[in-house]
Amino acid sequence: MSRSIEKQQIEAARRERLKKEKPLAFEKILKIADRFKAGLATPVVDIGFNLACNLKCRHCFTTRFAHKERALSPDDLRRFSDEAHELGLCQFVISGGEPLILKNLQSVIKALQPDRFHLSMSTNGYFLTKEMARDLRSWGLDKVKISIDDFDAAKHDMNRNKEGAYLKAKEALFNAQEAGLSVVIQTCITHQNCRTDRTLEMAKFAQENGFTVDVMIAHAVGEWEGKHDMLIDADDAAYMKHVNQQYPSLHRDTFPTYGIERGCGSVNSNLHLTQYGDILPCGFIHISLGNIFEESFAAILKRGMSIKHFKEFNPLCLSGEDSNFIKNYMSKFYGKPLPVHWSEVFTPEDFV
Numbered sequence: 001m002s003r004s005i006e007k008q009q010i011e012a013a014r015r016e017r018l019k020k021e022k023p024l025a026f027e028k029i030l031k032i033a034d035r036f037k038a039g040l041a042t043p044v045v046d047i048g049f050n051l052a053c054n055l056k057c058r059h060c061f062t063t064r065f066a067h068k069e070r071a072l073s074p075d076d077l078r079r080f081s082d083e084a085h086e087l088g089l090c091q092f093v094i095s096g097g098e099p100l101i102l103k104n105l106q107s108v109i110k111a112l113q114p115d116r117f118h119l120s121m122s123t124n125g126y127f128l129t130k131e132m133a134r135d136l137r138s139w140g141l142d143k144v145k146i147s148i149d150d151f152d153a154a155k156h157d158m159n160r161n162k163e164g165a166y167l168k169a170k171e172a173l174f175n176a177q178e179a180g181l182s183v184v185i186q187t188c189i190t191h192q193n194c195r196t197d198r199t200l201e202m203a204k205f206a207q208e209n210g211f212t213v214d215v216m217i218a219h220a221v222g223e224w225e226g227k228h229d230m231l232i233d234a235d236d237a238a239y240m241k242h243v244n245q246q247y248p249s250l251h252r253d254t255f256p257t258y259g260i261e262r263g264c265g266s267v268n269s270n271l272h273l274t275q276y277g278d279i280l281p282c283g284f285i286h287i288s289l290g291n292i293f294e295e296s297f298a299a300i301l302k303r304g305m306s307i308k309h310f311k312e313f314n315p316l317c318l319s320g321e322d323s324n325f326i327k328n329y330m331s332k333f334y335g336k337p338l339p340v341h342w343s344e345v346f347t348p349e350d351f352v
């Protein structure tokens with residue numbers, strides 16, 4: 001059986017399970033393609049509920065976010081998820097920081113209404129024991145995204161500033177799978193490591209073990225602010241497409257999903273909600289489109305979709321690949337407390 005047919009079958013089985021377990025979320029997911037054609041945004045919202053973490057990764061950007069008085073509570077999440085449901089949204093990702101160190105994690109998951117939404121979690125996997133994986137599944141989580149920087153344990157541990165982090169992350173993959181969670185390996189691809197055996201090795205490992213690989217391309221933000229030599233080029237992008245043909249489990253968010261060629265999904269298919277209520281076009285674009293403590297989510301989403309860079313189709317990742325957007329917009333928040341307000345970056349010409 002070809003690998004792409006095998007992948008389609010795994011995907012079909014996952015959808016069947018979602019249909020059975022979460023019919024309300026499933027119905028909304030079925031509408032995504034039609035909504036996209038009609039120009040309606042259906043973003044997956046990544047929620048950085050709390051920036052606290054047990055590791056100190058070299059590439060982390062959370063330290064650059066300015067502290068604000070009011071932070072998200074589970075009650076705020078409940079209200080936000082009600083509004084997101086009214087708007088037809090269907091997927092959340094709980095990120096951070098590291099969600100597995102949260103004492104109130106079960107309340108956070110409950111506030112996001114697991115019966116109405118497909119729920120994922122981004123984690124470094126350090127605390128993802130078998131027992132924790134079973135708890136997450138029973139609380140309504142569908143998927144975990146575990147970060148692996150390299151298959152060389154020493155390199156991963158050095159990057160994460162923690163001896164043993166690699167072994168814990170690797171164990172976490174199988175603990176989650178055993179508990180019935182979908183498992184994604186999240187990895188960062190730079191210009192330096194893209195066209196190396198590492199990319200192939202990761203894709204092959206995922207394919208053989210029933211995982212997928214979500215590629216996060218390098219961004220010149222956070223600890224890498226201004227380091228444009230790490231950004232991928234056109235040859236790197238073509239190489240990843242080539243690997244995807246051989247190993248469909250390796251995926252970039254600019255690749256088609258649900259049969260739709262969406263290109264960069266900022267606002268349209270992705271949003272990030274910060275610990276302090278700001279909505280960003282994506283986790284790497286540190287420009288606030290508005291704050292949910294000050295205005296409705298619907299108004300913020302409407303503003304995002306009225307900015308032409310997010311409304312119009314772009315085949316390249318705006319924040320990590322599109323040199324025009326990086327030079328003219330990303331660089332405007334370099335060196336500033338984050339996120340910056342949209343009015344500091346966009347002028348009337350940027351709106352449709």
Ligand code: SF4
Pocket residue numbers: 253254263264265266267270281282283284285316317318319320
């Ligand atoms: S800017 Fe890049 S990372 Fe952000 S949504 Fe677009 S493709 Fe994804």
